[in-house]
Amino acid sequence: MSDIAVPPLRITDALRFGRVAVLLGGVSSEREVSLNSGQNVLDALLAGGVQAFAVDGVPALVEAIRAGKVDRVFNIMHGGDGENGVLQGLLQSLGVPYTGPGVLGSALTMDKIRTKQVWQAAGLPTASFVRIPAGGDLLAAVRTLGFPVFVKPSAEGSSVGVFKIEGEADLAPAVAFASTYPGELLAEQMLTGGEFTVAILGDLALPSVRIVPANGWYDYHAKYIAEDTQYLCPGLDDAGDEARIRALALDGFRAAGCSGWGRVDVMRHADGRFLLMEVNTAPGMTSHSLVPKEAAQVGIGFEDLCWRILEQTVPEVAGR
Structure with a gap:
């Protein structure tokens, strides 16, 4: 990808970072993935x-900070308080630098519905959707959009609680889930033109990845377990299309108030x-994860990638 100019490292001495707590685990539904990342x-x-040293969950991190053991935090705690603004507000209040977007971007993008509303207000394209409040009428929402649709929680990740509904016969599991799920859901138009993701590293949008799962659906199994999911990077053969998806x-x-690093999921209409789908503010860093695959396309290896993310916590590098 010759059109992507990767800047040189701005910090070359590891001692500049001080003691780095790698925050992982936690209690969200994405705990196991976070431990791996x-x-x-x-x-x-x-x-x-x-x-660097590992810290499992926010309470343990607070104890480490109180003990004076932490100079900065590499947040890789997926979901829950790791991505919803709670951690970010805590660390900001304590004056501890951390990786990833700040309070606003983290809190907003954890909520898929409100992220999409912001994009709509900004004139950015996103898939059609219907909000389903807790205890709301899932069937009515699905019928409003028309089949096929996805039904998903507004504030979960890693495809947790996502249902692919191609017709009335597929509704029962989603209805059963909705009857016990305490939060908001959304019904979202199913798009068939291809599934893509674009990693953001500072001011760079890295080469896109096109995701081609063997079973046609990028669910939890396809993300973290299956070995037959294809990842094509760059995801688009046409240079103009590739530039457009990266810019979008x-x-x-x-627009979602994010900075630092993250990953933006995009679908292509037929x-x-x-169309923008969602933002991940603490993306996976497992052997199946996509940000490292994109970084590798522009010559950024995994160690280099982690270093560059950590660099963003140093004020003169991050520009804040």
Whole structure:
């Protein structure tokens, strides 16, 4: 990808980072994935000479900060308080630098419905959807959109609680889930033109990845377990399309109040339009994860990637 100019590292001495807590695990539904991601990040930082150590969950992090053991935090705690603004507000109040977007971007993008509302207000394209409040009428929402649709929680990740509904016969599991789920759901137009994701690293939108799951649906199994999911990077053969999807992802990331690093998921409509879907503010860093795949396309290896993310916590590098 010769059109992507990767800047040189701005910090070359690992001691500049001080003691880095790699925050992982936690209590969300994405705990196991976070433990995997966190171990990979920890290994990469240690290999680079960073004084890094693992911390499992927010209470343990608070104790480490109180004990004076933490200079900055590499947040790789997926879901829950790791991505909903709670952690970010805590660390900001305590004056502890951390990776990833701040309070606003984290809180907003954890809520898929309100992220999409912001994009709509900003004139950015996103898939049609209907909000389903807790205890709301899922069937009516699905019928409003028309089949096929996805039904998903507004504030979960890793495809937790997502249902693919192609007709009335597929509704029962989603209705059963909705009857016990305490939060909001959304019914969302199913798009068939291709599934893509674009990683954001500072001001760079990295090459897109097109995701081609063997069973046609990128569910939890396809993300973290299956070995037959295809990841095509760059995801688009046409240079113009590739430039457009990267620009849209960066616009969507910024419009949602995000900075630092993250990942923007995009779908393509059958008519060729790209539509924003959601933002991940602490993306996976497992062997199946997509941000490292995109970074590798522009010559950024995994250790280099982790270093560059951590660099953003140093004020003169982050520009804040």
